[in-house]
Amino acid sequence: MSLRVEALRKTYLQGESRVEALKGIDAELKTGELVALLGASGSGKSTLLGLLAGLDQPDAGRVVIDGIDIYSLDESALTLFRARNVSLVFQQFHLLPHLTALENVHLPLEILGHHRPERARALLEAVGLGGRTGHLPSQLSGGECQRVAIARSLITEPKLLLADEPSGNLDAETAQQVMDLFFHTLRSQKITCLLVTHNEELAKRCDRVIRIQGGRV
Ligand SMILES: Nc1ncnc2c1ncn2[C@@H]1O[C@H](COP(=O)(O)OP(=O)(O)O)[C@@H](O)[C@H]1O
Ligand SMILES: [Mg+2]
Numbered sequence: 001m002s003l004r005v006e007a008l009r010k011t012y013l014q015g016e017s018r019v020e021a022l023k024g025i026d027a028e029l030k031t032g033e034l035v036a037l038l039g040a041s042g043s044g045k046s047t048l049l050g051l052l053a054g055l056d057q058p059d060a061g062r063v064v065i066d067g068i069d070i071y072s073l074d075e076s077a078l079t080l081f082r083a084r085n086v087s088l089v090f091q092q093f094h095l096l097p098h099l100t101a102l103e104n105v106h107l108p109l110e111i112l113g114h115h116r117p118e119r120a121r122a123l124l125e126a127v128g129l130g131g132r133t134g135h136l137p138s139q140l141s142g143g144e145c146q147r148v149a150i151a152r153s154l155i156t157e158p159k160l161l162l163a164d165e166p167s168g169n170l171d172a173e174t175a176q177q178v179m180d181l182f183f184h185t186l187r188s189q190k191i192t193c194l195l196v197t198h199n200e201e202l203a204k205r206c207d208r209v210i211r212i213q214g215g216r217v
Contacts, residue, residue, distance in 0.1 A: 008061035023215035032190035036203035039212035087158035102133040123151040
């Protein structure tokens with residue numbers, strides 16, 4: 001699906017002071033396009049991804065996905081739209097601590113009313129965690145949790161995938177394998193993707209690079 005961002009602004013209050021995290025972002029992604037988002041720490045990348053996923057409210061501007069201004073939807077319509085179409089790989093993974101790796105990966109399907117645990121198992125195998133399906137996040141390393149998060153992001157065959165440094169916690173060899181799977185899936189399912197990364201090699205494999213600096217592209 002296509003994605004258009006128009007004059008997007010977001011300010012945070014930090015005690016007495018205001019931090020302008022996004023100072024008017026304009027961007028456009030075509031259907032199936034894979035775009036890398038590069039920028040220094042604190043430049044607003046995670047804030048932008050959260051807003052594109054409909055997780056936060058912008059101060060101004062619009063996020064238009066396939067012609068739909070997502071912040072004009074009411075809460076329940078937005079939740080349903082997100083569950084059906086959008087996946088996120090969070091920088092901090094956000095796995096549910098009381099669910100096993102398998103249950104975490106399966107959860108997005110369950111929310112949509114589907115029951116396909118064998119698909120969750122296959123995805124865990126594909127990211128090299130076939131032997132860890134029954135482990136809780138607390139029993140997994142950071143890199144393993146990140147691979148669970150990647151498997152979870154692919155299970156619903158999303159139309160838009162937003163990934164925040166999805167290989168940041170992986171060693172070089174594992175990163176290579178998991179990112180091969182990730183790119184292959186994105187390409188074959190024509191998923192539109194915005195990929196935050198510090199890795200120039202990964203950025204080169206994308207169609208295009210957007211650079212963000214101090215809340216501006
Ligand atoms: N929840 C928050 N509350 C207050 N300030 C925040 C919050 N999230 C991010 N910020 C601030 O917004 C700016 C952009 O942060 P972020 O989007 O996380 O950048 P990046 O992901 O590029 O490192 C930073 O100055 C950060 O301190
Ligand atoms: Mg970040």
